[in-house]
Amino acid sequence: MRAFLAAALVLAGFAPAAVRAQTAELVPPDELRVCADPANLPFSNERGEGFENRIALLLGEALGLPVRTVFFPQVQGFVRNTLGLRRCDLVMGTVASDELMQNTNPYYHTTYVAVFRKDAAPPEDFSDPSLRKLRFGVVARTPPVDLLLRNGLLDRTRSYALAVDTRVESPASQMLRDVAAGELDVALVWGPIAGYQIHVQRLPLAMRALPSAPGAARMDYRITMGVRANEPQWRRRINAAIRDKQTEIGAVLREYGVPVLDASGRIAPGTP
Template structure:
């Protein structure tokens, strides 16, 4: 969940002196145009173990959306898997090994963004049979056992509303092949260990819809002067590849209804144009 869960947070990961990209073979020249985009396949950069987004078995919703894009472009789908930690873009997209990154935040400075294909937010998740106060300012919130992922945007809300003292923090930087702090956090809410959790919406929605946890979700509002809680999600391409970006934008525009259907299959909470949570 690293890049998507933290969104605005950089992971402090120490790299070896030699970048991984220097040790990797360059993509075959015959399969590229002058701007590095392959012409014989849709080459997607993705995390190999990051459900509900992507994994090597192609079980995530970003895997399904990538397959939709490949079909629309009449190309086979090839993956370059690399953990989404510091250096992900440099060692994949910028190294010319792939041509599209799924699930990037609009405004990401490391690459050029396509048009957004969904709009979601951090949410407050609680058991369906255990409602919690509507306002974070409600004094009753301080009596609840809360949970959050450390160093993610909701931490800002917890600080400004005086809720840090009754919050259990789960680690952000983990090896997702073995650990899933978002899933553990939400399981703690489902089994009653915690009363509510502040977590990235797609993770909470997946646990409720696909994994069947008895959770209700409420979008966290973005407050003036605090970290943003809602984000428009795009796909990322290299800079100076305007034609390629336009082609991907056309696919998004023409297949938005199908993309929405995939997102709903995975329980991703979607916001409307006014920033309100849409009905599932």
């Protein structure tokens, strides 16, 4: 998962109470200002090549507004330095129930996945003792670490950094390349990253959704957008734009290989 999502509840420096004290909604009426990372594909980049860049344009169409993107690396302080300072008015790709922002309605539901080479058998049951022969990869401090810990597989696991400057490195993408190169057998990674590397970058890999189990770390999440807590009218406008463009949003997600879960929690047809 993106560092911004995984660490959403521990980001420092954002003061919701101070923001709520400002009661007036100060969203500019003449443009849609979106907060985004400048180098974080498949989500966003400065060239507008990410699926969140594309979805922002759809929202702009629905709102009848031009889109202006304010870029800032999604590291500690992202919310404070963008939404909190009113440099922009909408954060894409936040987790439902994120306490740093007011959430819109979800616009897709996705999951962590297990990624493996196409010529290998997919891991079925992580409690299977035979899995101790495999080499795993995981991004530190993400939910799949709990899965590996509960099944005694951490000593078979290579850890990749979570909080990085995405302008210079992408540990999750490197982990998937390591699977393709045979240095790892299985990577446990955020589904949108895996889908992009498989479907768009054409890595010879396959993926399978990791199920959420009772009493364990959750693997699937409903993805929303974030606005400031004191702007309910703006939130309602964004929700209406999401409803208006939901079909087109789904088409963009499929184009990028994002594993979208259906109502039963399974990866919906159409995901590569």
